[in-house]
Amino acid sequence: MSSGPGGEAGFPAxxxxxxxxxxxxxxxxxxRDRSTRALAPYALIAPTVVAIAAVLGYPLYLLGKLSFQQFxxxxxxxxxxxxxGFDNYSRLFHDRQFWTVVLRTFVFTFVNVGLTMVLGTLIxxxxxxxGRFMRLLLTTGLVLVWATPVVVAVNIFRWMVxxxxxxxxxxxxRLHLGDFLNKDWFADPLTGFGVITALVVWGxxxxxxxxxxxxxxxxxxxxxxxxxxxxxxxxRVFRDVTFPLMKPxxxxxxxxxxxxxxxxxxxxxxxxxxxxxxxxxxxxVYSFVEAFRLGxxxxxxxxxxxxxxxMFVATFVYIxxxxxxxxxx
Amino acid sequence: xxxxxxxxxxxxxALTISALTAAAGTSSPDRTNATKIVIWLQNDAExxxxxxxxxxxxxxxxxxxxxxxxxxxxxxxxxxxxxDASLAGGTAPDVIxxxxxxxxxxxxxRLLQDLTTSSGSFPNSRTWLPALKDSCTYRGRxxxxxxxxxxxxxxYRKDQYKAAGIxxxxxxxxxxxxxxxxLMKRYGKQRNYSALYFPGRYVWASMSFxxxxxxxxxxxxxxxxxxxxxxxxxxxxxxxLKSVVTALSRASKTxxxxxxxxxxxxxxxxxxxFIGNGWEWPYALDKKxxxxxxASKMGAYPMPxxxxxxxxxxxxxxxxxxxxxxxxxxxxxxxxxxxxxxxTQMRQLATVGKVIPNTTTLTSLHARNPQLAPFANxxxxxxxxxxxxxxxxxxxxxxxQTMLQSIFTGRSSVQAAATRASxxxxxxxxxxx
Numbered sequence: 155m156s157s158g159p160g161g162e163a164g165f166p167a168x169x170x171x172x173x174x175x176x177x178x179x180x181x182x183x184x185x186r187d188r189s190t191r192a193l194a195p196y197a198l199i200a201p202t203v204v205a206i207a208a209v210l211g212y213p214l215y216l217l218g219k220l221s222f223q224q225f226x227x228x229x230x231x232x233x234x235x236x237x238x239g240f241d242n243y244s245r246l247f248h249d250r251q252f253w254t255v256v257l258r259t260f261v262f263t264f265v266n267v268g269l270t271m272v273l274g275t276l277i278x279x280x281x282x283x284x285g286r287f288m289r290l291l292l293t294t295g296l297v298l299v300w301a302t303p304v305v306v307a308v309n310i311f312r313w314m315v316x317x318x319x320x321x322x323x324x325x326x327x328r329l330h331l332g333d334f335l336n337k338d339w340f341a342d343p344l345t346g347f348g349v350i351t352a353l354v355v356w357g358x359x360x361x362x363x364x365x366x367x368x369x370x371x372x373x374x375x376x377x378x379x380x381x382x383x384x385x386x387x388x389x390r391v392f393r394d395v396t397f398p399l400m401k402p403x404x405x406x407x408x409x410x411x412x413x414x415x416x417x418x419x420x421x422x423x424x425x426x427x428x429x430x431x432x433x434x435x436x437x438x439v440y441s442f443v444e445a446f447r448l449g450x451x452x453x454x455x456x457x458x459x460x461x462x463x464x465m466f467v468a469t470f471v472y473i474x475x476x477x478x479x480x481x482x483x
Numbered sequence: 484x485x486x487x488x489x490x491x492x493x494x495x496x497a498l499t500i501s502a503l504t505a506a507a508g509t510s511s512p513d514r515t516n517a518t519k520i521v522i523w524l525q526n527d528a529e530x531x532x533x534x535x536x537x538x539x540x541x542x543x544x545x546x547x548x549x550x551x552x553x554x555x556x557x558x559x560x561x562x563x564x565x566x567d568a569s570l571a572g573g574t575a576p577d578v579i580x581x582x583x584x585x586x587x588x589x590x591x592x593r594l595l596q597d598l599t600t601s602s603g604s605f606p607n608s609r610t611w612l613p614a615l616k617d618s619c620t621y622r623g624r625x626x627x628x629x630x631x632x633x634x635x636x637x638x639y640r641k642d643q644y645k646a647a648g649i650x651x652x653x654x655x656x657x658x659x660x661x662x663x664x665x666l667m668k669r670y671g672k673q674r675n676y677s678a679l680y681f682p683g684r685y686v687w688a689s690m691s692f693x694x695x696x697x698x699x700x701x702x703x704x705x706x707x708x709x710x711x712x713x714x715x716x717x718x719x720x721x722x723x724l725k726s727v728v729t730a731l732s733r734a735s736k737t738x739x740x741x742x743x744x745x746x747x748x749x750x751x752x753x754x755x756x757f758i759g760n761g762w763e764w765p766y767a768l769d770k771k772x773x774x775x776x777x778a779s780k781m782g783a784y785p786m787p788x789x790x791x792x793x794x795x796x797x798x799x800x801x802x803x804x805x806x807x808x809x810x811x812x813x814x815x816x817x818x819x820x821x822x823x824x825x826x827t828q829m830r831q832l833a834t835v836g837k838v839i840p841n842t843t844t845l846t847s848l849h850a851r852n853p854q855l856a857p858f859a860n861x862x863x864x865x866x867x868x869x870x871x872x873x874x875x876x877x878x879x880x881x882x883x884q885t886m887l888q889s890i891f892t893g894r895s896s897v898q899a900a901a902t903r904a905s906x907x908x909x910x911x912x913x914x915x916x
């Protein structure tokens with residue numbers, strides 16, 4: 155870093171300026187150092203930015219472009235569609251089905267994130283209280299769930315709730331909770347979504363639990379004990395000591411869960427055999443059906459763009475939290 | 484400070500996840516060379532007449548020893564999604580099997596090779612089944628080659644009918660239902676027994692009821708398509724369908740005839756009858772997945788109409804073979820189709836596959852065969868879907884499935900479900916192609 159730039163060596167030194175030269179030189183060098191140092195982070199981050207722009211930015215740009223075009227089967231082959239401005243969007247916003255789907259997606263996300271967080275927290279708290287063996291057993295179970303591919307999980311759930319051979323109907327009937335033989339869980343979207351929610355929450359809990367458990371382990375024992383001595387019960391300790399300390403982690407987990415649950419697609423698509431009924435359409439499914447089943451690629455893209463917009467809000471909260479954590483050093 | 488750990492922890496976790504997501508999904512493009520032709524056939528060929536495909540390939544290879552034939556089996560559920568994508572990506576097959584309800588959209592968009600001038604070079608082109616030839620014709624030009632047709636009939640258990648005291652094949656819908664009630668009385672105590680196995684999303688058999696009562700799916704009037712499932716006749720047919728299915732079937736109301744394959748459900752013994760294609764009969768007897776011991780206990784008869792002595796119109800389904808315009812090996816593709824549809828293979832297809840071959844000169848094969856005659860007879864009274872360029876989008880949107888499911892589960896009244904479906908059909912059929 156301190157190697158002198160070549161140009162300076164041949165600088166004519168006058169006697170009057172001689173006294174000042176080292177200072178000026180040092181100042182100039184410091185300036186150069188600072189600018190290289192300032193550039194370094196950009197150089198380091200450049201590959202990442204380029205990669206993200208290539209794999210994420212460009213497709214996103216294409217998606218946006220597509221949403222302003224009339225793009226059907228014929229255009230797909232020609233690889234070019236006529237520009238139709240906001241037609242796809244105005245059609246979308248006047249589409250009653252779209253608003254039903256949006257509302258359904260919000261409710262689905264809310265229920266799933268809520269259940270994931272509550273159950274995940276409870277299991278994490280349980281983990282802190284367990285002995286070594288049970289803790290190991292439970293953690294292993296959680297990791298196995300986390301490692302189960304979605305396709306496999308969906309098939310397992312499908313068989314469990316199968317209307318004819320499913321273990322769920324058999325068990326419920328055996329427990330004398332009513333006649334569940336031949337109960338078709340997907341005939342009513344409410345029970346159908348019950349199954350899907352169970353599947354999604356089941357798959358999401360391990361990450362939340364393991365992360366929170368690691369977080370709980372960092373809560374200073376002294377604080378908890380002090381609170382206990384002051385007569386706080388378990389709930390008070392959680393509310394006033396543990397939770398405030400862990401708040402950033404909760405915020406991050408909630409926003410990550412929102413991002414995941416908002417775009418659930420595989421579980422619904424697979425559990426309904428690639429032919430989900432309209433009652434089961436979330437935004438992701440609606441966009442896919444319009445684009446790839448009905449060949450309305452432009453309209454499907456418009457739905458996807460709206461989805462990306464909504465997701466961006468959730469991501470924004472997440473990123474802001476991350477930045478704040480960076481600032482607390 | 485503790486907070487920092489927690490934050491760092493979350494950061495690590497988040498990064499791990501994005502790394503995992505980024506790692507998923509890599510694909511390697513298929514390299515194509517000039518000496519390979521890719522054929523997309525539906526998996527019906529794989530399950531019911533693999534020998535015909537094998538014989539075709541070896542006959543073809545005998546003439547073109549330097550050409551590889553790659554037959555890739557597809558499923559009805561998603562082959563069009565894949566086909567559309569492959570057309571855009573330039574990886575479309577050289578030959579594709581299309582259902583006869585699926586061709587119009589591709590013909591209208593000029594995506595299939597025009598065969599009008601070369602059609603004479605294909606075997607039996609003068610005697611192709613008219614219904615299939617129609618499905619290959621758009622504005623007077625021919626875009627595909629008929630492959631086979633299928634009609635549905637009632638496939639039943641002779642032994643169960645006898646034990647329940649049913650002496651002859653029902654001659655009317657009322658008799659059919661009465662026979663079913665007898666079966667339910669005799670066997671209904673068995674959990675999951677169905678006198679008529681009829682899954683809720685079985686579109687093709689359901690629409691037979693609509694057409695039997697004089698209804699239609701849609702009509703072309705004054706330059707516009709109009710969904711007509713909410714007409715009094717159609718609603719009457721659907722209402723009758725609901726009463727028959729509710730009384731006689733314990734099949735899933737949210738399943739369809741292919742998931743699980745109804746012939747396989749039948750082969751497990753708890754089904755008295757089902758409405759199936761000719762090829763589903765041998766499939767039920769398959770050594771690996773079916774039950775060969777039922778061979779002597781099976782029979783078939785055309786589904787009777789609500790008018791005594793008549794047959795209920797059956798959906799005249801079928802398949803065609805087309806060459807996408809993107810194919811780089813068109814001459815080879817034509818030659819493969821010629822081999823696959825010559826008299827030798829068609830004869831095999833009719834006897835092994837139990838389907839109706841693509842030429843009227845071979846239909847006599849069926850009249851003499853008790854396993855084929857009921858289906859050939861059933862096909863004499865048939866219906867077809869609206870021949871709109873957008874029809875396949877109605878299939879793709881699963882509009883009829885959704886309607887049937889809400890009717891059978893009682894989520895909405897017949898009238899309400901039919902009106903909703905009808906409006907949706909009107910809107911889809913009138914969309915710009």
